[in-house]
Ligand SMILES: [Zn+2]
């Protein structure tokens with residue numbers, strides 16, 4: 520078992536699973552997870568869509584060889600469903616251990632007896648097993664062609680993000696002095712987690728450039744920078760690191776962000792994608808990232824981002840600022856928004872933050888828009904200090920959530936700052952149980968590469 524896969528599961532589902540496996544009786548219990556799959560850069564990720572708890576005595580029974588096992592009827596029901604839904608089949612049980620866990624010899628023998636046959640029934644969909652300790656997880660996943668994968672890590676995605684591995688990860692000793700002050704806050708393990716994290720910044724305008732600066736100085740190791748625009752003189756008041764010469768040389772916004780990141784942390788890796796985030800070919804490169812910052816303001820970008828979060832169980836945040844004034848020029852509202860988006864916490868769609876009229880308008884080409892007298896849009900007002908509030912709160916959340924540092928992990932609010940009145944409002948997102956974009960039974964939830972994202976072609 521040298522090759523590795525990853526597993527993503529929402530905190531909702533994980534809580535249900537852990538409650539069943541560890542009810543406090545010190546015994547072993549079982550379940551089956553059905554999961555969508557995705558492959559990026561050759562690595563398989565499993566995205567848990569369904570949790571089926573095995574009932575004691577009927578679904579989880581005395582084993583012929585091992586201690587206890589899933590009943591043949593339960594396995595049959597589950598593998599048939601996995602095949603029909605094209606979801607990976609994962610049989611789960613627990614051991615009594617804490618931070619280290621692995622399969623027993625009896626466990627592995629039973630996999631070798633059972634999984635070749637299950638793999639035939641599943642028609643190419645992966646099958647396998649997970650074993651859980653209280654704070655650890657291991658996998659034995661079988662693919663067609665005799666390939667078996669262990670677990671690199673499982674990622675539990677709620678408001679906060681928890682990582683589980685087969686055994687504790689030791690941080691590499693060479694953590695650098697430049698991070699000394701923040702290591703005092705969250706330790707070398709936290710710094711290591713940031714160095715390993717892969718973060719996508721979608722839109723490198725005013726807000727995105729600040730996010731890039733903050734994340735680079737925190738020590739985030741890998742950046743996907745997505746923007747198709749070049750810097751213009753009207754951007755100089757807001758894009759951190761942009762200079763007059765960049766305007767003359769028609770430098771791309773992603774290149775300015777890269778320069779900024781490298782100045783802050785030369786070890787950071789930057790992947791530049793000068794293209795529209797909503798394109799199929801662009802999104803396909805982002806399904807394996809650990810966190811998404813949406814700092815682009817098109818409705819299509821919101822729609823695709825929203826789908827990405829729920830389909831692949833990747834945490835994200837949508838951020839922006841807005842200035843509204845009357846015809847006379849008097850200011851009505853000056854605000855910034857920081858909206859974390861997570862599986863099981865509602866979405867931009869069920870919170871009416873995706874405007875279908877604007878979406879339709881965006882779908883038209885420039886020529887069509889002129890023809891239908893939409894005219895050319897006047898640029899929105901924008902100010903760096905408003906952007907900085909949204910960016911810094913979103914990066915604070917990333918830090919506290921990604922490193923799992925909050926005392927109450929599951930409280931999630933949209934944060935709205937109204938600067939004219941000095942009010943900060945916290946809005947608990949609506950969670951529509953019938954939402955096609957985010958509900959557990961909906962089109963996308965946890966399905967990974969199985970369904971298409973609402974992308975534009977190209
Ligand atoms: Zn076992």
Ligand SMILES: [Zn+2]
Nearest residue numbers: 866869954957
């Ligand atoms: Zn929704």
